[in-house]
């Protein structure tokens with residue numbers, strides 16, 4: 001190694017490069033889970049690998065020290081994704097925020113999102129939206145418990161998270177339609193099936209598309225056109241009646257910027273629409289999957305459930321619903337959620353691009369090389385995590401500086417469910433609030449009966465997310481005096 005060598009590379013084949021390693025995993029395990037295939041590869045050949053997929057060179061990062069180096073020394077250099085984009089798709093759109101390079105537009109929007117959506121003051125401001133949605137879910141579960149009906153946790157969580165994101169962003173419901181034939185929920189469900197097709201189209205068939213040949217002309221753009229129409233209608237309502245929900249929401253803010261001749265950046269309607277679609281896609285499955293995994297883990301381990309109940313009963317009691325301000329006093333609950341995110345990171349792979357040639361881990365990495373950070377592998381790095389494959393929330397209770405506080409050292413960079421650096425997830429605080437209160441309420445208010453002997457913990461990888469292969473279905477049994485709680489719940493379902 002002399003500083004100009006490329007990182008080590010596993011054996012490759014002509015033309016396809018290293019693709020066969022991923023295909024081999026797929027054939028062997030009968031499931032296509034990229035983060036696991038990459039983890040197998042890095043366990044065998046090392047934490048920093050140079051890979052080639054057809055014409056695309058990439059480096060794969062899979063250890064804590066390398067993640068630390070990347071998010072500190074090289075953060076600006078790796079803060080663009082350069083994902084393939086397509087105009088008019090809203091997701092993977094040319095006007096997207098997620099797809100934007102690290103430049104003027106990104107910095108402008110990031111500032112707006114921190115001030116108006118994800119920063120501490122904005123979160124304080126939107127607290128009542130989340131509290132109302134939590135009560136709605138609670139009331140729904142009480143009804144199910146009364147009828148002794150089972151619930152699919154994924155579906156309930158989807159309504160909770162979807163409504164929170166849509167109401168915080170533009171004051172509308174995720175589940176109900178808006179005088180149109182479609183709701184965001186319906187469109188999201190439809191788009192899930194077409195996501196794979198769309199990625200294929202964008203990634204593999206881009207060249208053909210340039211020649212006017214498209215394989216999925218009907219299915220894929222149709223859903224995004226309907227997202228466009230629905231958002232257009234809501235935008236018009238906001239234009240006609242700003243602050244229509246009695247308060248300024250993110251859509252009001254963006255419309256004001258759109259109409260401001262002197263704004264620092266001239267945004268378009270497509271910027272606004274793509275941003276909201278990205279929020280829904282970025283925030284929904286990630287949180288929904290975490291709620292499922294956390295419930296599955298604690299139901300599978302009754303001792304942990306017991307410990308959580310004791311903590312919540314002693315701090316919150318049984319006569320009122322848990323709320324966000326309780327969370328700092330519930331360390332075991334926070335630890336359980338952190339551990340679920342460590343073991344089951346909903347977005348296990350991060351894809352970026354190296355802008356300028358640089359040295360990583362002592363090796364040379366040329367410009368325009370794709371960078372794949374396997375968060376799943378980093379959070380199982382055996383040199384930094386004791387018993388990395390086990391669900392042990394107490395590991396987050398041993399130090400007062402556990403988790404992802406602002407400590408810029410390797411210990412902090414070992415825990416990365418929200419990734420790191422300038423392009424890390426902007427909604428980690430929001431997510432901890434949603435997850436803490438949702439899981440807290442389900443533990444505080446209900447016993448849970450499972451179907452069969454044990455929870456099936458098999459996982460799968462769908463639409464870039466690590467998810468449960470078998471959706472968690474449970475029957476709630478009320479454990480608190482509902483009357484006391486219901487009197488403080490005045491939400492129409």
Ligand code: HEM
Nearest residue numbers: 098279282283286287347350417418419423424425427431
């Ligand atoms: C458990 C919940 C969540 C997890 C684990 C998660 C994880 C992630 C990860 C790993 C990234 C990639 C960052 C990178 O490239 O390094 C990301 C980006 C992003 N997430 Fe999240 N996320 C969650 C919730 C949310 C929510 C609730 C929203 C919005 C409502 C959201 C919006 C975004 C956006 C806009 C980006 C792109 C940021 C950028 O390009 O700078 N996420 N998230």
